[in-house]
Amino acid sequence: MPQGLSGTLGDVGEFAVVAALASRFPQASGVIVGPGDDAAVVAVDGGEAVISLDMLVQGRHFRLDWSSATDIGHKAAAENLSDINAMGGRATTLLVGVGAPPELDVAWALELADGLAAEAAKVGASVVGGDLTRADAITIAMTALGVCEHGVVRRSGAHAGDVVALAGRQGWADAGFAVLARGFRSPRVVVDAHRQPQPPYEAGPEAARLGATAMIDVSDGLLQDLGHVAAASGVAIDVDSARFDVPEPLQAVGAALGIDPKKFLLTGGDDYGLVATFPAGAALPDSWRVIGAVLEDGEQGTVTVDGAVYDEPAGHQHFR
Amino acid sequence: MPQGLSGTLGDVGEFAVVAALASRFPQASGVIVGPGDDAAVVAVDGGEAVISLDMLVQGRHFRLDWSSATDIGHKAAAENLSDINAMGGRATTLLVGVGAPPELDVAWALELADGLAAEAAKVGASVVGGDLTRADAITIAMTALGVCEHGVVRRSGAHAGDVVALAGRQGWADAGFAVLARGFRSPRVVVDAHRQPQPPYEAGPEAARLGATAMIDVSDGLLQDLGHVAAASGVAIDVDSARFDVPEPLQAVGAALGIDPKKFLLTGGDDYGLVATFPAGAALPDSWRVIGAVLEDGEQGTVTVDGAVYDEPAGHQHFR
Numbered sequence: 001m002p003q004g005l006s007g008t009l010g011d012v013g014e015f016a017v018v019a020a021l022a023s024r025f026p027q028a029s030g031v032i033v034g035p036g037d038d039a040a041v042v043a044v045d046g047g048e049a050v051i052s053l054d055m056l057v058q059g060r061h062f063r064l065d066w067s068s069a070t071d072i073g074h075k076a077a078a079e080n081l082s083d084i085n086a087m088g089g090r091a092t093t094l095l096v097g098v099g100a101p102p103e104l105d106v107a108w109a110l111e112l113a114d115g116l117a118a119e120a121a122k123v124g125a126s127v128v129g130g131d132l133t134r135a136d137a138i139t140i141a142m143t144a145l146g147v148c149e150h151g152v153v154r155r156s157g158a159h160a161g162d163v164v165a166l167a168g169r170q171g172w173a174d175a176g177f178a179v180l181a182r183g184f185r186s187p188r189v190v191v192d193a194h195r196q197p198q199p200p201y202e203a204g205p206e207a208a209r210l211g212a213t214a215m216i217d218v219s220d221g222l223l224q225d226l227g228h229v230a231a232a233s234g235v236a237i238d239v240d241s242a243r244f245d246v247p248e249p250l251q252a253v254g255a256a257l258g259i260d261p262k263k264f265l266l267t268g269g270d271d272y273g274l275v276a277t278f279p280a281g282a283a284l285p286d287s288w289r290v291i292g293a294v295l296e297d298g299e300q301g302t303v304t305v306d307g308a309v310y311d312e313p314a315g316h317q318h319f320r
Numbered sequence: 321m322p323q324g325l326s327g328t329l330g331d332v333g334e335f336a337v338v339a340a341l342a343s344r345f346p347q348a349s350g351v352i353v354g355p356g357d358d359a360a361v362v363a364v365d366g367g368e369a370v371i372s373l374d375m376l377v378q379g380r381h382f383r384l385d386w387s388s389a390t391d392i393g394h395k396a397a398a399e400n401l402s403d404i405n406a407m408g409g410r411a412t413t414l415l416v417g418v419g420a421p422p423e424l425d426v427a428w429a430l431e432l433a434d435g436l437a438a439e440a441a442k443v444g445a446s447v448v449g450g451d452l453t454r455a456d457a458i459t460i461a462m463t464a465l466g467v468c469e470h471g472v473v474r475r476s477g478a479h480a481g482d483v484v485a486l487a488g489r490q491g492w493a494d495a496g497f498a499v500l501a502r503g504f505r506s507p508r509v510v511v512d513a514h515r516q517p518q519p520p521y522e523a524g525p526e527a528a529r530l531g532a533t534a535m536i537d538v539s540d541g542l543l544q545d546l547g548h549v550a551a552a553s554g555v556a557i558d559v560d561s562a563r564f565d566v567p568e569p570l571q572a573v574g575a576a577l578g579i580d581p582k583k584f585l586l587t588g589g590d591d592y593g594l595v596a597t598f599p600a601g602a603a604l605p606d607s608w609r610v611i612g613a614v615l616e617d618g619e620q621g622t623v624t625v626d627g628a629v630y631d632e633p634a635g636h637q638h639f640r
Contacts, residue, residue, distance in 0.1 A: 005426055007425070007426060008422060008423050008424060008426065009420060009421075009422050009423075009424050009425075009426060010422030010423065012426050017429060018452050020426065021429060021430065021433045021450075021452070022449075024430060024433040024434055024437055025436075025437050025440075025446065025447040025448070026437065026441070026446065027446045027448070028412070028444060028446045030413075031446050031448055034446070034448050035448060035449045035450075036449075037449075040413070040415070040448035040449040042412060042413045042446075042448060042465065043412075044364050044365065044367055044369045044412070044465065044467060045364065045366075045367025045368055045369060045467045046365075046366060046367045047364055047365025047366045047367045048365055049364045049365060049369055049465070051413065051415060051449075051463070051465060052415070052449065053416070053449065053450050053451055053461060053463050054417065054451050055417035055418075055419055055453050055455075055459070055461055056453075057454065057455045060453065060454050060455070061453075092348070092362060092363075092364070093350075093360070093362045095360070095372070095463060096373070097373050097375035097461050099375055099377055099459060101329075102328060102329050103329075103330065104328060104329050105327070105328055106325055106327055106328065106329060106331075106332050106340065107326065109329065109337060109341060110340060110341065110344060113341045113344040113345065114344055116345075117344055117345050117346065120345075121346070125348070126345065126346065126347045126348045126350070126351050126354070126362075127345040127355075128345070128347065128351055128353075128354050128355060128360035128362060128371070129342075129354070129355045129356075129359065129360040129372065129373065130341075130373050131373055131374050131375045132329075132334055132337060132338050132341070133375050133376075133377055133380065133381070134377065134380050135375075135377045135459065136456065136457060137455065137456060137457070139377075139419060139455065139459050141373060141417050143373050143415060143463040145362065145364065145369065145371060145465070147364060147365045
């Protein structure tokens with residue numbers, strides 16, 4: 001609650017500020033899912049729409065020396081489309097706002113647009129409008145709108161006994177970031193994963209059809225994002241690290257940089273895979289790999305690895 | 321078209337860049353109104369939704385020494401809600417993205433949220449989510465989603481012989497800006513109009529009911545925004561300056577600062593009034609004042625004042 005919340009954004013941290021902000025916003029009856037999930041769901045003209053907004057800032061979410069304008073367009077759209085995917089939805093519509101300095105080349109802006117359009121085309125979404133304004137740092141705001149044809153999957157429905165399963169890549173973009181941060185440009189496959197994530201856009205609606213009880217996209221780190229599911233659902237989750245195959249490129253990056261590659265898997269963000277809970281015994285296709293379970297007991301809101309608290313930061317938090 | 325468009329954003333200017341960007345975005349069949357209007361209209365779950373995104377940047381769209389956080393919240397929401405109004409729609413939903421430095425007081429962010437929520441409440445809209453991220457300058461991105469219960473009014477439907485009518489205040493916020501820019505704080509009524517615009521939220525759906533043929537909100541300047549209607553509709557428009565009553569506060573500011581107050585009326589932005597065209601003979605209620613006409617001849621895309629080209633910049637354009 002906002003009462004007693006004092007200090008700067010840096011003091012208080014992203015998640016507490018977001019919770020305080022959300023508490024200021026009364027929700028009308030047409031709001032089906034309000035603040036606090038990957039996207040909101042609202043009544044529209046007799047139906048329902050799922051909608052989300054993301055903001056990306058030069059130097060925080062992307063670097064012009066690491067990524068082309070096309071890459072940044074792909075990544076911005078992917079992050080936003082992934083929010084719809086994480087609700088079990090299919091995005092139909094994107095809007096984009098761009099703040100940029102007047103010195104920016106028009107060619108760069110057009111390449112950004114091409115990247116956005118190409119990523120949107122992967123799900124059949126159209127970029128229908130937006131805004132262009134002057135700003136010192138390149139800033140991209142995106143809104144995705146879509147529909148949940150197979151029902152909405154929230155963060156809050158996980159039950160004790162459910163299995164936890166992952167779809168899509170995990171750890172690749174973080175390995176790419178580690179490589180780029182040390183001034184390298186290879187292995188190319190992980191650098192490319194950082195530049196243009198490959199979210200599993202089929203998997204969100206599929207999870208809804210398969211009866212997923214909760215879902216989130218892995219944007220900030222697997223353990224941290226699973227923590228949001230655990231907190232929203234009031235459950236404890238354990239991840240079984242033996243269930244992960246460590247992909248060869250992650251092994252190579254780990255060996256070259258002296259990093260345990262499981263760190264990429266457990267705490268890496270920016271691949272925009274999905275992690276979901278399903279009732280025990282659900283028949284899951286190959287697109288979903290079981291990586292853990294919702295515990296019958298355990299402290300609500302916690303995520304453990306192989307039964308123990310994980311010792312490192314579980315993911316990325318802004319302002320911290 | 322993007323071919324041949326070279327140089328920087330500053331060289332090319334906002335409107336040409338926006339047109340080039342829009343040409344990069346293919347539109348799927350579910351897009352009813354794509355880029356180039358106040359908002360887009362898309363098919364959603366059996367119905368239709370109207371949607372728009374705006375971005376506001378500290379130092380460009382607001383100044384912390386001129387406006388409180390609450391003021392900025394009101395203004396950001398008003399600008400965005402106005403886009404829906406300008407399509408004849410009613411907004412139901414807002415999303416907000418905030419980029420801010422870690423040194424920002426949480427109290428400031430909460431007051432911003434209160435301003436957003438209060439403005440949204442004027443139309444019964446809910447703030448359902450958003451994003452919070454780190455940025456050097458405070459940056460606000462907003463998306464409004466709504467419905468057009470009485471049909472969609474675009475920029476492109478004006479016909480020769482239509483009357484041009486205005487709803488809501490015009491010139492007040494610009495007079496307030498002129499006062500603030502010279503270091504004054506009064507007349508309070510125009511300063512308040514700059515800080516918290518009062519868009520005529522009833523007038524948009526009303527215009528749709530009344531059979532408006534085209535509509536736009538006055539965000540950048542009356543003549544410039546009418547120019548968008550003239551261009552989209554392929555018509556010429558003449559504004560009859562004798563139709564304007566110059567409100568007393570604008571006369572006072574004009575006299576004090578040595579500015580012809582008609583300049584506020586003709587080129588001022590940020591009041592978020594609506595200007596629409598209606599078939600000649602339409603019975604308009606008092607909320608709409610006839611201020612001009614769509615000409616039977618005249619150069620397509622032009623707006624004249626009392627039959628002559630207006631000699632000053634018609635409004636605000638980013639990057640110029």
